[in-house]
Amino acid sequence: xxxxxxxxxxxxxxxxxxxxxxxxxxxxxxxxxxxxxxxxxxxxxxxxxxxxxxxxxxxxxxxxxxxxxxxxxxxxxxxxxxxxxxxxxxxxxxxxxxxxxxxxxxxxxxxxxxxxxxxxxxxxxxxxxxxxxxxxxxxxxxxxxxxxxxxxxxxxxxxxxxxxxxxxxxxxxxxxxxxxxxxxxxxxxxxxxxxxxxxxxxxxxxxxxxxxxxxxxxxxxxxxxxxxxxxxxxxxxxxxxxxxxxxxxxxxxxxxxxxxxxxxxxxxxxxxxxxxxxxxxxxxxxxxxxxxxxxxxxxxxxxxxxxxxxxxxxxxxxxxxxxxxxxxxxxxxxxxxxxxxxxxxxxxxxxxxxxxxxxxxxxx
Amino acid sequence: xxxxxxxxxxxxxxxxxxxxxxxxxxxxxxxxxxxxxxxxxxxxxxxxxxxxxxxxxxxxxxxxxxxxxxxxxxxxxxxxxxxxxxxxxxxxxxxxxxxxxxxxxxxxxxxxxxxxxxxxxxxxxxxxxxxxxxxxxxxxxxxxxxxxxxxxxxxxxxxxxxxxxxxxxxxxxxxxxxxxxxxxxxxxxxxxxxxxxxxxxxxxxxxxxxxxxxxxxxxxxxxxxxxxxxxxxxxxxxxxxxxxxxxxxxxxxxxxxxxxxxxxxxxxxxxxxxxxxxxxxxxxxxxxxxxxxxxxxxxxxxxxxxxxxxxxxxxxxxxxxxxxxxxxxxxxxxxxxxxxxxxxxxxxxxxxxxxxxxxxxxxx
Numbered sequence: 001x002x003x004x005x006x007x008x009x010x011x012x013x014x015x016x017x018x019x020x021x022x023x024x025x026x027x028x029x030x031x032x033x034x035x036x037x038x039x040x041x042x043x044x045x046x047x048x049x050x051x052x053x054x055x056x057x058x059x060x061x062x063x064x065x066x067x068x069x070x071x072x073x074x075x076x077x078x079x080x081x082x083x084x085x086x087x088x089x090x091x092x093x094x095x096x097x098x099x100x101x102x103x104x105x106x107x108x109x110x111x112x113x114x115x116x117x118x119x120x121x122x123x124x125x126x127x128x129x130x131x132x133x134x135x136x137x138x139x140x141x142x143x144x145x146x147x148x149x150x151x152x153x154x155x156x157x158x159x160x161x162x163x164x165x166x167x168x169x170x171x172x173x174x175x176x177x178x179x180x181x182x183x184x185x186x187x188x189x190x191x192x193x194x195x196x197x198x199x200x201x202x203x204x205x206x207x208x209x210x211x212x213x214x215x216x217x218x219x220x221x222x223x224x225x226x227x228x229x230x231x232x233x234x235x236x237x238x239x240x241x242x243x244x245x246x247x248x249x250x251x252x253x254x255x256x257x258x259x260x261x262x263x264x265x266x267x268x269x270x271x272x273x274x275x276x277x278x279x280x281x282x283x284x285x286x287x288x289x290x291x292x293x294x295x296x297x298x299x300x301x302x303x304x305x306x307x308x309x310x311x312x313x314x315x316x317x318x319x320x321x322x323x324x325x326x327x328x329x330x331x332x333x334x335x336x337x338x339x340x341x342x343x344x345x346x347x348x349x350x351x352x353x354x355x356x357x358x359x360x361x362x363x364x
Numbered sequence: 365x366x367x368x369x370x371x372x373x374x375x376x377x378x379x380x381x382x383x384x385x386x387x388x389x390x391x392x393x394x395x396x397x398x399x400x401x402x403x404x405x406x407x408x409x410x411x412x413x414x415x416x417x418x419x420x421x422x423x424x425x426x427x428x429x430x431x432x433x434x435x436x437x438x439x440x441x442x443x444x445x446x447x448x449x450x451x452x453x454x455x456x457x458x459x460x461x462x463x464x465x466x467x468x469x470x471x472x473x474x475x476x477x478x479x480x481x482x483x484x485x486x487x488x489x490x491x492x493x494x495x496x497x498x499x500x501x502x503x504x505x506x507x508x509x510x511x512x513x514x515x516x517x518x519x520x521x522x523x524x525x526x527x528x529x530x531x532x533x534x535x536x537x538x539x540x541x542x543x544x545x546x547x548x549x550x551x552x553x554x555x556x557x558x559x560x561x562x563x564x565x566x567x568x569x570x571x572x573x574x575x576x577x578x579x580x581x582x583x584x585x586x587x588x589x590x591x592x593x594x595x596x597x598x599x600x601x602x603x604x605x606x607x608x609x610x611x612x613x614x615x616x617x618x619x620x621x622x623x624x625x626x627x628x629x630x631x632x633x634x635x636x637x638x639x640x641x642x643x644x645x646x647x648x649x650x651x652x653x654x655x656x657x658x659x660x661x662x663x664x665x666x667x668x669x670x671x672x673x674x675x676x677x678x679x680x681x682x683x684x685x686x687x688x689x690x691x692x693x694x695x696x697x698x699x700x701x702x703x704x705x706x707x708x709x710x711x712x713x714x715x716x717x718x719x720x721x722x723x724x725x726x727x728x
Binding site for chain 1: 365366367368369370371372373377378379380381382383384385386439443446447450477478479480481482500501502503504505508509510511513514515516517518520524573577581584585588591592597
């Protein structure tokens with residue numbers, strides 16, 4: 001006496017556009033979806049620059065701010081922002097506008113994912129890193145004591161609106177951190193783009209319009225390509241983690257004193273040189289990557305005093321390692337990323353090879 | 365100089381089966397998906413009855429319990445359970461098993477929805493109400509000061525496993541609460557089923573196997589039909605809210621002293637009699653509904669001392685009313701539910717008509 005009922009869950013398409021347009025923030029009203037009310041979520045730094053500019057274009061918008069800094073990407077801030085929505089009388093017909101860097105996007109995205117079981121969010125990234133990476137793909141989350149982003153949800157944005165003009169108010173080092181991810185995009189998907197970045201560093205650094213537009217567009221295209229292929233991060237999206245296995249370990253051993261962009265730069269170098277040594281990646285790839293990173297003033301060596309044994313230990317407790325050996329996402333050659341013959345998008349590497357490279361890149 | 369990149373988000377199908385099988389818990393290992401580890405989430409009452417029975421069938425399972433009661437369906441419990449998963453070293457390859465009533469399903473479902481951006485959950489409902497209602501449809505959430513279920517997510521279960529044998533350990537009043545929803549299913553989708561419930565009350569009350577199997581199966585089919593048609597609750601799923609606009613107001617004015625099943629029973633009667641008076645629903649529908657409810661020993665009148673003005677006031681602050689007038693989900697005749705000519709699945713009704721019915725059903 002067994003019976004079974006099938007529940008089908010045909011989802012409505014959640015495809016969305018990433019719009020890249022200088023001056024977009026000045027006319028954002030025309031770019032936002034219709035909504036009964038809006039809630040602009042931003043941190044105290046970005047609020048000063050853009051919150052009022054956006055709010056005054058809308059008839060019923062609240063501004064909810066939180067203290068800037070990754071330390072505030074926590075459950076307490078998430079609850080306060082959710083309470084703020086209630087006080088604003090926000091309903092399912094409210095649209096959240098996340099204005100800021102990666103911390104704001106993650107936090108506001110998680111608020112949107114969980115308020116009344118999900119309300120729309122438009123991401124308005126204001127750092128290069130957020131524009132080409134965090135704002136696309138629907139990853140949202142907060143940090144808890146147990147680890148970063150351990151609590152979160154996939155919640156696709158309704159749209160991403162990128163105004164490259166805001167990069168003019170961005171500190172130079174933030175631009176460099178973004179370039180680490182752009183270089184990664186070239187390394188995993190487009191060798192010509194990687195070369196173009198290396199060749200165009202002066203124009204990029206001077207924020208020349210054509211160069212910045214191309215940089216953002218090509219990186220967004222690559223990020224979108226991997227995300228579209230693998231929305232729930234079960235396969236090909238792993239390519240975007242190139243450099244990140246080492247990067248997360250570096251961030252942990254430096255107690256997050258090392259900026260993510262620098263950790264990714266270092267991480268890519270360590271991983272690709274290890275992969276060369278292990279015969280996984282074409283020889284000479286590491287040198288080309290280092291050239292591009294150095295052009296962007298990004299580090300190709302470990303921070304002074306880093307202990308390679310500590311880095312190895314930090315990796316073995318990383319969440320990606322839970323099922324066993326530490327795994328790495330590594331391109332077979334610059335601009336090419338594919339699964340191995342068994343369909344795995346990540347691979348283990350011998351610990352002694354990785355440790356050797358770490359030791360070689362340590363500044364004594 | 366505007367450019368736009370499309371991000372496609374083709375979702376993997378998340379269809380799932382609701383299995384109904386007496387004794388399913390005794391052989392649950394064979395029914396669960398493969399997973400690296402399991403985490404059984406349950407409350408202190410249900411833990412005593414079923415946690416060990418399930419745990420001992422699995423090689424790597426933790427039991428995470430929380431104090432029984434709706435009052436604990438909050439952010440604090442959610443955080444504790446998430447911490448419990450971290451301590452159990454749970455990863456994305458962990459399967460959560462939610463064993464209990466609606467509170468457990470909502471809470472464990474929300475933990476699953478937000479742990480590492482989503483891990484699979486199998487719902488094992490142990491009350492009739494949870495079997496035929498809460499466990500199906502992917503609604504998860506917690507209560508906050510601002511209101512019930514204001515924080516939550518849609519997170520479809522990997523499967524729902526219903527063991528009707530557990531109803532033998534269920535207090536009789538819990539069975540009645542479940543019958544309120546079963547009667548609702550008949551009222552919105554299947555008049556013959558409604559009649560069958562009224563005619564079969566003795567067999568149901570005696571937990572006769574054939575009657576219970578039919579009851580669960582037909583209600584699950586109806587719930588699944590509405591949920592499948594409208595996964596994100598944008599349209600037809602509104603039918604499932606029949607009786608609930610009044611029910612939520614009754615729960616609020618009684619400060620949740622009135623059990624949900626009784627509130628839904630009352631709510632359906634008030635709403636259908638109002639709809640008859642307003643000419644929306646076929647005359648005589650209310651009398652048939654009252655007959656079925658009374659057969660299940662469910663109330664067709666308001667709790668003693670209920671003030672109809674308070675109920676009206678509670679509705680106007682209900683979240684469904686945010687956009688303006690209070691709206692109701694009401695069948696046109698018993699067993700039939702459809703959108704109006706403008707495509708609306710809910711409709712307003714004159715306040716004085718509703719208030720008149722409330723006053724008439726009040727026990728002085």
